[in-house]
Every structure is written in structure tokens, then in C-alpha cells.
Amino acid sequence: MSIPDLADVRTCGFPGCDQPVDLTSGVGRPAGYCADPAHNRAAAWRARRAEASPDARPAADDKLPVDAARQRASALRAQTSGMVELLQQQLAVLLDELRTLADPDAAEAQIEAVTSDAAEQVASATARANRAEAATRKAEAERAEADAAAEEAAVQVDELRPVLATLEQRAADLDSEIATANAANALAAIEIATLTAQVAGLTAENAAAAAQLAEATTLATTATAAKDEALAAARDAATRADTALGRAERAEAETSSTRDLLDQARTDGESARAEALVLTGRLATAISERDSATAEAERERSHGEQRVTDVRDALNSQIAQLRADLEQARTNESAQRTRTEPKKPRTPQD
Incomplete structure (x- = not known):
């Protein structure tokens, strides 16, 4: 294998x-x-x-791929035809733009416009440069003025330093004077409290005098009542005497035997007259005592009112003087503070 x-x-x-x-x-x-x-x-x-x-992709494309491809090819061919027409139109526009690009007249117009814009920009830049130069000169002048003002301010500061030292010394003196014035105000307050206590004492004395006056008035009222009683008793005695004389005269006219009674009645009448005279003397004494008590009470009241008025006037005068002194001290303090405030240095605008 x-x-x-x-x-x-x-x-x-x-x-x-x-x-x-x-x-x-x-x-x-x-x-x-x-x-x-x-x-x-x-x-x-x-x-x-x-x-x-x-x-x-759709399942039909897998089953019938040739038919699906044919349909898609037809659609793409139609789209391509439309795109060719669009490309032809765009090509015409492109050719027109290319002709404009190659036209010397258009180039000349653009060159002229660019030259005009450049000239305007150059003129604007020149104007800005001129303004910047003017601003620079102005800033230099202002800086020179500021330097001069600073030097002047430094000279003024040197001149004001002795004045400031003097003002500080004066301020210290004023503080001392203010402390003295405060002490004087404290003493014045103590004096005012003392005078107030005196006024209270005088008020109490005035109340006592008023009580005495009321008591004297009561005595006068009692004396008047006694006088009225004495007058009533005198009138009663006179009435009895007249009655006795009448009876005696009637008895003497009626009978000689009543001579003794008449003598007795005369004796009674004389006794009544004597008693009336005594009562009249007592009445005069009571009236005199009442008048004396009234006059004494009036004198005491007038004297008490005069003392209260004098003390009140003295207190008001002292209080007014103290207030005037305090106001004067405050005015002096304000004036001294105003004078001690340092003057502000002059600014370049001044």
C-alpha cells in the first residue's frame, strides 16, 4: 500500500x-x-x-440567492442612473466654477476688492497707531503730573508732621481738660443731690408749717365758736336783766312792798350786766387770740413759702450754671477735636 x-x-x-x-x-x-x-x-x-x-439578510436570500441578486442588481442600476444624472449636473456646475476661476476679469475684481480692504485696514491700523501714540503721550504727561503731585504731597507731609505733633499734644491736653470737666460734673451732681435733699427738707418744713397753720385755723375756729357762745350767753344775760328790770318796775308800780324784790332784781341785773361785761372781755380776748394766731400762722406760711422759693431759685440758678459750664466744656472739646483733626493731603485733582 x-x-x-x-x-x-x-x-x-x-x-x-x-x-x-x-x-x-x-x-x-x-x-x-x-x-x-x-x-x-x-x-x-x-x-x-x-x-x-x-x-x-432575509431568509429568502438564502433560499433563492439568484433571484435576490437579480432584484438587488436592478435596484442598484436604477440608483446608478440617478447618480449619473446628478454627477452630470454637478459636472456642469464644476465647469462653470472652473471657468470663473480661470477668468482674468474675476481675478482683477478680486484683486481690486482685496486691495481696497487692505487699504482700509492700513488706514484703520494707522488711526489706531496714532490714537495709541496720543494715549501714550497723555499717559506720560499724567505720570509726570502724578510724580509732581507725589513730591508735593511728600513735602506737605513733612510740613504737617510738626503740626500733627502739636495737635496730638493739644489732644492730650484736651483729654486732661475733659477728665477735669468730668470730675467737675461729678461734683456738680453731688451738689445737685445735696440741694435736692435740702429742697426735700424745706418741703417737709413747709408741710409742718402748713400743719401749724391748719392747727391755728382750728384754734381760730374754736375761738370763734367760743365767741359765739359768749355772745349768746351775753344776750341771754341781757334778756334776763331786762326781764328782771321789767318785773321790778312792775313790782314797784304795784306795791311798795316789792321794793326789796326790785332791789334784788336790780342787784341781779347788775350782776348779769357784770357777767355780760366779763363775757364780753373774754370774747374780746378770744378774738384777739384768734387774730394773733391767724397772723402768726400767716407769717409762718409766708416765711416758709419765701424760704422754699429762695431755695428753689438758688437751686435753679446753680443747675443752670452747671449746665452752662457743661455745655461750654462740650463746645470746647468739640472745637479742639475739630482743630486736632489732620488736614487731608491735596490730591492731583485738587
């Missing part, structure tokens, strides 16, 4: 199959596929088609 040459061994024609071709004897065309019954011409064509076109 002879060993076949390896170079004559053919592999299966199915894509991806490395098996040798089935060499089983038979008639007709030599076999080109292996012994696998699934590896045949139709299956190999479908496999190659699937590898060449990985997109999914």
Missing part, C-alpha cells in the same frame, strides 16, 4: 474546516468537501456569504 503525498491532500472547501476531502470513489466531478454531510456547496456558499456580509 502506497502512502499518498501530503502535497496532494486537499482540505474541505467549507469555510473554517481543515478536514481532508472525502476521496470515496465515485463518478462525475471530484468531491471538494469532507465526509461531513452538512459541508456541501450550498452550505459553503451561505457560510461565505455570511462571512462577507455580517449584516442579517
Whole structure:
């Protein structure tokens, strides 16, 4: 048995199959596929088609590939005809554009337009350069002015330093004066409190005087009542005397025996008159005492009111003086602070 040459061994024609071709004897065309019954011409064509076109295809293409190819060829021919017409139109447009590109008049027009634009750009650039130069000169002038202003400000600062030192010393003096004024204000507050206490004491004294006046008024009222009682008693005594005299006169007229009674009645009348005189004296004394008490109470009230008025006026005067001193101190402090504020240096705009 002879060993076949390896170079004559053919592999299966199915894509991806490395098996040798089935060499089983038979008639007709030599076999080109292996012994696998699934590896045949139709299956190999479908496999190659699937590898060449990985997109999914309809199942009818696998069943009737020739008819499907004929239909697709017809569609592609129609599309190609339309594309040829479009290409002809585009070719005409292209030729027109190429003629314009080769036209010297068009080139001359473009050169003229470009030259005009370039001239405008040059003029604009020249104007910008002129403006930039003017701005540079202005900036240099402003810088020179700023340098001069800075030098002037430095000179002013040197001149103001002694003034500032003087103002600081003055401010320290003002602080000392303010402290003194505050101490004076504290003393004034103490004095005001003392005077307020004195006013309270005088008010209490005035109340006591008013109480005394009320008591004197009560005494006067009592004396008036006593006077009224004495007057009533005197009138009663006079009435009794008149009655006794009447009885005596009637008794003397009727009978001489009644002279003794008349004398007695006269004696009673004289006694009544004497009693009336005594009561009248007491009444005068009571009236005098009432008038004296009223006058004394009036003098005490007037004296108390005068003392209260004098103390109140003195307190108001002292309070007004203290307020004026405080206002003057505040005014002096404000003026000193205004003078001690350093002057602002002059700016270039000034």
C-alpha cells in the first residue's frame, strides 16, 4: 500500500474546516468537501456569504440567492442612473466654477476688492497707531503730573508732621481738660443731690408749717365758736336783766312792798350786766387770740413759702450754671477735636 503525498491532500472547501476531502470513489466531478454531510456547496456558499456580509439578510436570500441578486442588481442600476444624472449636473456646475476661476476679469475684481480692504485696514491700523501714540503721550504727561503731585504731597507731609505733633499734644491736653470737666460734673451732681435733699427738707418744713397753720385755723375756729357762745350767753344775760328790770318796775308800780324784790332784781341785773361785761372781755380776748394766731400762722406760711422759693431759685440758678459750664466744656472739646483733626493731603485733582 502506497502512502499518498501530503502535497496532494486537499482540505474541505467549507469555510473554517481543515478536514481532508472525502476521496470515496465515485463518478462525475471530484468531491471538494469532507465526509461531513452538512459541508456541501450550498452550505459553503451561505457560510461565505455570511462571512462577507455580517449584516442579517432575509431568509429568502438564502433560499433563492439568484433571484435576490437579480432584484438587488436592478435596484442598484436604477440608483446608478440617478447618480449619473446628478454627477452630470454637478459636472456642469464644476465647469462653470472652473471657468470663473480661470477668468482674468474675476481675478482683477478680486484683486481690486482685496486691495481696497487692505487699504482700509492700513488706514484703520494707522488711526489706531496714532490714537495709541496720543494715549501714550497723555499717559506720560499724567505720570509726570502724578510724580509732581507725589513730591508735593511728600513735602506737605513733612510740613504737617510738626503740626500733627502739636495737635496730638493739644489732644492730650484736651483729654486732661475733659477728665477735669468730668470730675467737675461729678461734683456738680453731688451738689445737685445735696440741694435736692435740702429742697426735700424745706418741703417737709413747709408741710409742718402748713400743719401749724391748719392747727391755728382750728384754734381760730374754736375761738370763734367760743365767741359765739359768749355772745349768746351775753344776750341771754341781757334778756334776763331786762326781764328782771321789767318785773321790778312792775313790782314797784304795784306795791311798795316789792321794793326789796326790785332791789334784788336790780342787784341781779347788775350782776348779769357784770357777767355780760366779763363775757364780753373774754370774747374780746378770744378774738384777739384768734387774730394773733391767724397772723402768726400767716407769717409762718409766708416765711416758709419765701424760704422754699429762695431755695428753689438758688437751686435753679446753680443747675443752670452747671449746665452752662457743661455745655461750654462740650463746645470746647468739640472745637479742639475739630482743630486736632489732620488736614487731608491735596490730591492731583485738587
